[in-house]
Amino acid sequence: RHSGIFRYTVGQRRGLNLKDRPDGPYYVVRLDPSSNRVVVGKREDLMARGLRADSINWVSSRPSDAPFRATIKFRYRGEEVPGHVVPVNADTADFIFDKPAGPIAPGQAAVAYIDDKLILGGWIKEAIRD
Numbered sequence: 001r002h003s004g005i006f007r008y009t010v011g012q013r014r015g016l017n018l019k020d021r022p023d024g025p026y027y028v029v030r031l032d033p034s035s036n037r038v039v040v041g042k043r044e045d046l047m048a049r050g051l052r053a054d055s056i057n058w059v060s061s062r063p064s065d066a067p068f069r070a071t072i073k074f075r076y077r078g079e080e081v082p083g084h085v086v087p088v089n090a091d092t093a094d095f096i097f098d099k100p101a102g103p104i105a106p107g108q109a110a111v112a113y114i115d116d117k118l119i120l121g122g123w124i125k126e127a128i129r130d
Contacts, residue, residue, distance in 0.1 A: 011103030
């Protein structure tokens with residue numbers, strides 16, 4: 001039971017009022033507003049091979065319609081992650097990481113750089129896990 005899904009964020013570890021497992025703490029892995037569920041799991045469950053972002057804003061000139069290499073950042077204090085950006089349409093792009101990374105939290109910002117130049121930014125819609 002929980003006191004409202006709005007009180008939780010994907011990746012959250014503190015304030016869950018759950019006893020930690022012997023192999024580590026619980027994390028919020030997914031929020032399901034339609035069923036009012038807060039899904040918890042291990043840290044590994046937060047990892048994804050990429051993310052889909054929408055409401056894309058091309059800050060610099062768009063390199064091309066083809067995928068391109070970039071450095072990706074998706075958490076305010078998160079590390080930059082190497083990977084590539086795959087434009088889906090003018091408003092949406094997939095950010096595919098070289099190695100799984102996380103946690104991916106829908107609703108937060110994601111940006112891509114080429115060298116030190118900001119290329120685009122958007123809002124995380126979902127994690128790409130498969």
